[in-house]
Amino acid sequence: MGGRTGVGWRRGRVGLAASGVLLVALAGCSSDPAPPDEPLSYLEFAAEGPSGPVVGAYVLQGELPGNEMRSFDTLPFRDEVPAPGEVAPKMRISVADAPEGSRLTCRISLDGRVLVENTASVPGPDVECVAPPTSTG
Incomplete structure (x- = not known):
């Protein structure tokens, strides 16, 4: 009973067909995410003092x-x-033990463009940066 007419041959063909379908399915899956429709924007929050x-x-x-x-x-x-x-980003900073007259600055930027920046002397009220609602991308 040689040849290709036995049950083993049919199982082999089914196994090869299933492997081919699996390879095609896996080829469609990638670990890389799909590219976004629009470039992603970045906000930078910074504080100095x-x-x-x-x-x-x-x-x-x-x-x-x-x-x-x-x-x-x-x-x-x-x-x-x-x-x-x-987005509508906000930031607040305060210091307790800074030398009098020190300067405290907050800044919020979107893709390198400064949306808001504020500076105040210490001691004093908290320094706040509140950017208006802004569309990104």
């Missing part, structure tokens, strides 16, 4: 990221986050 401990926080409000608040506790500070859609 006397080195040392601070109380600082920023929030990214917008369509896709929702409301995401992060804090930081040292200066200088810089963080860059993706910003798809429309």
